[in-house]
Amino acid sequence: MDITLWIVQGLLAAVYLVAGGLKLVRSRAQLVATGRLDWMKDNSDAAVKGVGAVEVLGALGLILPEATGILAVLTPIAAVGLVVVQVLALRVHLTRDERQPLPANVILLLLAAFVAIGRFLG
Template structure:
């Protein structure tokens, strides 16, 4: 079970570091024109940067506490936070009638829930 949890944590960290890093570093206009982030058309620059920062912090929170043994209770709490991010993402995509990202959002939500439950019980 521990190996499966580490795999889930690693996947979450990779995805959220990449996605959050893009949102935090690149200008919103550049992301919108890339065609992969249509939802950003309705968001402010500060909102996109905030989402990126939350994703980066979640990626760090889902791995570092367990890895270092310092305050490991923060790992499942961070996983809950990432699950909340995905619930928000699902809502945004459903309201905008964007069906393509939904499977990835659901997968990330399930990975975050699995990590949270598994690490709380660990």
């Protein structure tokens, strides 16, 4: 089970590092221009950067505490935080009637919940 948790943590961390990193290093206008991030049109630059920072911190929290053995309880807490991120993302997309991102949001939510439960119980 530990190997499965590490694989899921690694995949989630990679996804959130890329997604959050792009939100931190690119401008909101550049991200909106891709045509896949319409929700950003209605949010400030600071809000987009804030989401990016939360995603990057969540990604780091999935790996570093458990890998170093320092405050390992932070790993499942980070996973719970990413579950909250996905619940909020689902809410945003549903209120905007954006159906395309929903499957990815649900998958990320379920994977983060799996890590949270697995690490809290393990």
